Structures are given as structure tokens and as C-alpha cells.
Amino acid sequence: SAVVTVAAVDLGASSGRVMLGRVGAGRVELTEAHRFTNEPVRVGDTLHWDILNLWHGVRTGLRAAGPVTSIGVDSWAVDYGLLDASGALLGNPVHYRDARTDGVAERVATQLGEERLYATTGLQQLPFNTLYQLVAAAGTPQLGTAHRLLLIPDLITYWLTGRIGAELTNASTTQLYDLRRRAWATDLMADAGIRTDLFPPLHEPGTRIGPVRPDLGLPGTAEVVAVGSHDTASAVVGVPATGERFAYISCGTWSLVGVELDAPVLTEASRRANFTNESGVDGTIRYLRNVMGLWLLQESLRTWGAVDLPHLLRQAAGEPAFRSVVDPDDPVFLPPGDMPARIADACRRAGEPVPATPAATVRCIIDSLALAHRRAVHQAQQLSGRNVDAVHVVGGGARNELLCQLTADACGLPVIAGPVEATALGNILMQARTAGVVGGDLPALRTVLRETQHLVRYEPRGDQAAWRAAEDRMGG
Numbered sequence: 001s002a003v004v005t006v007a008a009v010d011l012g013a014s015s016g017r018v019m020l021g022r023v024g025a026g027r028v029e030l031t032e033a034h035r036f037t038n039e040p041v042r043v044g045d046t047l048h049w050d051i052l053n054l055w056h057g058v059r060t061g062l063r064a065a066g067p068v069t070s071i072g073v074d075s076w077a078v079d080y081g082l083l084d085a086s087g088a089l090l091g092n093p094v095h096y097r098d099a100r101t102d103g104v105a106e107r108v109a110t111q112l113g114e115e116r117l118y119a120t121t122g123l124q125q126l127p128f129n130t131l132y133q134l135v136a137a138a139g140t141p142q143l144g145t146a147h148r149l150l151l152i153p154d155l156i157t158y159w160l161t162g163r164i165g166a167e168l169t170n171a172s173t174t175q176l177y178d179l180r181r182r183a184w185a186t187d188l189m190a191d192a193g194i195r196t197d198l199f200p201p202l203h204e205p206g207t208r209i210g211p212v213r214p215d216l217g218l219p220g221t222a223e224v225v226a227v228g229s230h231d232t233a234s235a236v237v238g239v240p241a242t243g244e245r246f247a248y249i250s251c252g253t254w255s256l257v258g259v260e261l262d263a264p265v266l267t268e269a270s271r272r273a274n275f276t277n278e279s280g281v282d283g284t285i286r287y288l289r290n291v292m293g294l295w296l297l298q299e300s301l302r303t304w305g306a307v308d309l310p311h312l313l314r315q316a317a318g319e320p321a322f323r324s325v326v327d328p329d330d331p332v333f334l335p336p337g338d339m340p341a342r343i344a345d346a347c348r349r350a351g352e353p354v355p356a357t358p359a360a361t362v363r364c365i366i367d368s369l370a371l372a373h374r375r376a377v378h379q380a381q382q383l384s385g386r387n388v389d390a391v392h393v394v395g396g397g398a399r400n401e402l403l404c405q406l407t408a409d410a411c412g413l414p415v416i417a418g419p420v421e422a423t424a425l426g427n428i429l430m431q432a433r434t435a436g437v438v439g440g441d442l443p444a445l446r447t448v449l450r451e452t453q454h455l456v457r458y459e460p461r462g463d464q465a466a467w468r469a470a471e472d473r474m475g476g
């Protein structure tokens, strides 16, 4: 039976990769063609993405990959590049953790109305939503000169093909997308003072975008296919679940915690709980919450310098449980910086013991993340009415045994960990389906993953009382 080789370009907040997938009926093999670091660059007051370095990594990876049937691109959400009328990029895209949006969301929400924003877009209030970034950039010469706005995967796709467009799963994270009309929310844009002509036509995952530019020197590589270009959308495709009674945690820099639904939940309770309705592939809704995620650990490691992470995690596993807990979703943790100091401050303010060693800090982070996972898994069920029997942990966090076990304990549900490369796999499976070598709907794609990927099951231990008490201490 037919087999194709496709390439997934997956750009994450700390690294980018080009993965090769060989897919046929009932099989998928994944290999890494190239991995490169993604280091944000501060110039003056502004934190930028190093987009040309990312592009360099993409090109190097695609050359190393050799001829492929198609390429699919995904990355983190909300951020964008601006093109002038000739198609040239205007400046380096600004990082969503930049301070330019401080205070903007509150102002815009008051002006436009939180209820209206939620009814139209279904989106959680995150300070860095594209809506708020564009309001923060209002009046700058760059925005004034701009002809088009492209989200990061659409920008890479443009550089690969010369085609301008907006893939829908990522467009749905901007807070400028009308989720019921499945179109740009032009009324909202106009009322927020954002030019509606910046936004290119939308297309669905699975759309064939066009051939790669001949001048890229990729002989034998045919075309770019739209995948779930929001990395979380591809990660959810890559969840090896059976049926619909599952929650997922796409666990990397962020933990994206939620369920997959057929229709959005736009109730007042949902809005107040800050749950989001992001669009998934095949018309699904990713009903989830952003939990601050392993960012807390990544920034702590950066602060400490050279440390042996496996050793530190073993030490953390030996620390007493729940000695100090913080709310990971506290906005003080959002910007880059000295995370151990911020965690110590948060403990001091909350009357929690201040972690005295890196191992104690790591235990505080993992306990607190497990608690935030518990809170979000419970809320997702309550608010959506979808009950779950298991929690799938996918992404880099699936390797973290302590976090997976404590998440199972905290949720009182089995955790099924893996695949680590769910995002690349989701990207690859969408391309393989477009190429016609795997068939069917999301459950059919997930069956291929269950049959081919290494998964680890964690059973919940202990009782829920201790977790309930610790969750109360976390506040929030």
C-alpha cells in the first residue's frame, strides 16, 4: 500500500524542529531532520523573535530532509509579522511575552465589553492576544505602513510558497476571529481601531497551499499543505485517545488543558473561568485553559545556569509533597526573568514556606502545576458537561515522570503519557490525509497513533482530600 514522506516544521518557544514522517496505512515513523534553538532577542525595551534565525533553521532542516511529498508548518499562536506592499517583512515580530501589552487588555475589554468579546470570539482573556498586541502597536509607523499581517506559520508558509493566507486554527487564537461565522470579526476590528484590510483570506487545515518556490533549492519537494498551524491544534490531533471521554494536557512551555468538543461553550460561567474555545481541525472546538506550564521550570533552569535536570527532578521527587504551593497562573510569572525569586516572593505573600533549595523550588513548581492541571480538568468537565475517564499528557511534559504521576494523583484519573512529539505527529497526519494515504476522521488518525506510539500509563494514587486542601491553598 502507498507510503508518503512528509516534513513537519514545528516551531516552539524554546526550539524549532523539522521532522520527517513516513506514513502509510496503519503506520507512522518519525525522525528528526534538524533541531535548532529559538532564543528571543531584546533590543531596547522590546522582546523580539529571531525570525530570520528560525527561517535559517527551517531551510537547513528542509535541505537535510531531502525530497518530500509536502511540508506543513505550525508554531505558537497569536504573534505576527507585518509585510509592506512589496511583500517585505517590516521589522522582527514582537514576542507575546513583551511588556507592550501591559494594561491594554483591561482597557480594550472595558471599551468593547467583555461579554461581547467572548460572545464573538469565544476566547480567554490573555494579555497577549493579537487584538491587544495590535491595539498596543496603534499609531506606530510600522503598523501604518503595513499592507498585510501574517501569523508566524503563515509567514513561514509565505516565504516557502509566495502565497498569502491565514490558516483557521491559528486565526482563532487572535481574538479577532468570529467563531460562529467562521470569518474574521471585522466589526470588532473596526471598533478596536484595527484595519480590517490587514487580514488575508482564511483557509482550513488540509488545504493545499501551493508549490514551494523553485529558488529555495529543494528539488523533488512538491508543495506546502495547511495543517493545524496552531501548534496546540496539531498537538490535539496527536492525542492518542479512544472515543470522546478524555481530557488532554498539551504540556510544554505551556500546559494547554481541556477537552475536545463539537460546539463552543459560551456561557457566563465559562467566560468567568477564562476558558477558551479555540478552533481545531475538522470543525472541532478545543475547549481549554492556558496553564503557565513548564515555563516556570525552564526559566528557573535558565536562572540557575548549568544544572543536571534529571538529578534535580529525582531530588524533587524526594521532597515532601505540598510544602509550598503557588498559583502558576499568577500573571507575575508571565514575563521572562528570575523565576526562583518570583516563586519565593509569591510564597512569602501567600504565607507559604519559601523553598530553600533548587530541589524544593522544583517540587513547588511540579506540585503547583499538578494542582493547576487538576483545577482545569475539573472545570473543563463542569463547564462543558463532557465527563472524562482519562487524561492524555502529550508533548515534552510527557517525559516528566514526576509531573505525570502527580497529575494522575491530583486529577484522580489515569494519565496516559505520550507521544512526546504529538504536535509533529498531528502535523504529519494531516498532510498524510491530504495525500490520501491515511483515511478518515480524527478517531481514525488517533488509532494509527495508539498502534504505533510508545505510551506510558500512570494510575492515580492516594485520596483526593489532600489535593483538595492543597488546591484551596493555591487560591485563584
Ligand code: LFR
Pocket (backbone or CB within 6 Å): 013, 075, 076, 077, 078, 079, 096, 230, 231, 232, 253, 254, 256, 290
Ligand atoms: C503553545 C501556544 C499556546 C498559546 C501560546 C502563545 O505553544 O501556542 O497554545 O496560547 O503558545 O502563543
